[in-house]
Amino acid sequence: MELLRVEKLSLNLEGRQILKDLSLSVKSGTIHSI
Secondary structure, three states: OHHHHHHHHHHHHHHHHHHHHHHHHHHHOOOOOO
16 A cells, blocks of 8 residues: 555656656747657
């Protein structure tokens, strides 16, 4: 149960980082295809 919780948290953080990178690239006017 604890392991699942930690895994979910890390996934959430990863997703937020990707979103941050995406919004940053959009702001700078260059969208990198993943």
